[in-house]
Amino acid sequence: MFHWLEKNPFFFAVGVFLVIAFAGIISILPDFAKSSQPLVGTKPYTVLELTGRHVYIKDSCNACHSQLIRPFKNETDRYGKYSLSGEYAYDRPFLWGSKRTGPDLMRIGNYRTTDWHANHMWEPTAIVPGSIMPRYRHHFTNIANFETAYAEAVTVKKVFNVPYDKPNMPKLGTFEEAQKEALIEAKKIAAAMKKDTDNNDIKTALDNGQIPEIVALIAYLNSLK
Numbered sequence: 001m002f003h004w005l006e007k008n009p010f011f012f013a014v015g016v017f018l019v020i021a022f023a024g025i026i027s028i029l030p031d032f033a034k035s036s037q038p039l040v041g042t043k044p045y046t047v048l049e050l051t052g053r054h055v056y057i058k059d060s061c062n063a064c065h066s067q068l069i070r071p072f073k074n075e076t077d078r079y080g081k082y083s084l085s086g087e088y089a090y091d092r093p094f095l096w097g098s099k100r101t102g103p104d105l106m107r108i109g110n111y112r113t114t115d116w117h118a119n120h121m122w123e124p125t126a127i128v129p130g131s132i133m134p135r136y137r138h139h140f141t142n143i144a145n146f147e148t149a150y151a152e153a154v155t156v157k158k159v160f161n162v163p164y165d166k167p168n169m170p171k172l173g174t175f176e177e178a179q180k181e182a183l184i185e186a187k188k189i190a191a192a193m194k195k196d197t198d199n200n201d202i203k204t205a206l207d208n209g210q211i212p213e214i215v216a217l218i219a220y221l222n223s224l225k
Contacts, residue, residue, distance in 0.1 A: 039086030044153075044162045045223060046170045048182040048211070051149035052220030055213045056095070059136065066097035067106045067224070080107040090162055102133060109225040114192040117218045139214035141201050146211055150178050179209070186215045193218075 006012060045053060056062070069075050071082040083106055088094055112120075119126065122140070124133040153172055156162040164172035172178055183206060190202050193214075202212050 037086055038089035039084055042087055042089055043168075044090045044156075044164055044170055045220070046182070046185070047146070047150050047153050047172070047178045048185050048216055048219045049223045050153055050220075051144045051146050051182070051211065052213075052216035052218065053095075054149055054152075055139065055144055055217045056220055061105075062095045062097045064097075064099065064101035064133070066100050066104045067094075068096040069104055069106045075104070079104045080110060090156075092156065092160075105221065105224055107225055109222045112221070114189050114218050114222065115194045117221055118193040118214065121214060121217070136214075139217060140212060142213045143205060143210045144213045144216040146179060146182065146216075147175075149216075150175055153178070182211060183209065185219065186211050189215050189218055189222075 067083075069079045069082045076082055116127065120128070120133075121136045123135060124131040153162075153164060157164045157172060163169045171181060173181075187206055190199065190206060193199060193202070202215065205212050206215070
């Protein structure tokens with residue numbers, strides 16, 4: 001049989017391809033199955049964090065910032081531990097990015113504070129001299145779309161079995177319960193925003209049951225660890 005294959009290059013090539021393809025599938029599939037599982041300690045986003053993630057996507061933050069630390073010393077020295085696939089189990093869509101005009105944000109919650117983010121979004125060059133990042137002052141007055149974030153959380157819970165309401169996982173509950181929980185957390189974030197400019201708009205919005213985009217965005221950035 002092998003002599004026959006050697007005399008027929010086409011069938012020999014097909015045979016080699018099938019052997020390699022089969023071996024590749026056997027080697028790769030277990031890793032795919034493993035990588036689809038959440039890393040121990042990884043939790044779904046709270047509805048407030050998910051709201052901030054929507055702000056992040058809306059303003060195309062992923063166009064300038066990646067969320068993927070590669071396993072190279074120069075990256076881990078600067079950004080922290082390299083990214084693992086299981087850390088993205090609850091990300092839909094992934095926000096890996098393809099360009100770093102600004103730094104990677106995968107673990108920014110480990111080394112930046114709420115106050116730092118507030119001042120940086122208000123006036124980037126005051127915090128990072130020479131920064132080319134634009135101001136995002138509209139985040140301080142725009143109201144975040146909490147309803148859409150809640151609808152997404154309910155959808156992924158039902159369709160993808162995201163474990164909201166399980167032990168040690170974020171609570172979802174009814175819309176009113178989620179909104180109440182989000183407002184409590186949002187007020188804690190607002191209290192930590194020692195921004196130089198007036199915060200009356202933020203306080204007024206929160207008192208009226210609304211969440212400014214800057215508060216939701218900071219909640220999301222703080223969750224990236």
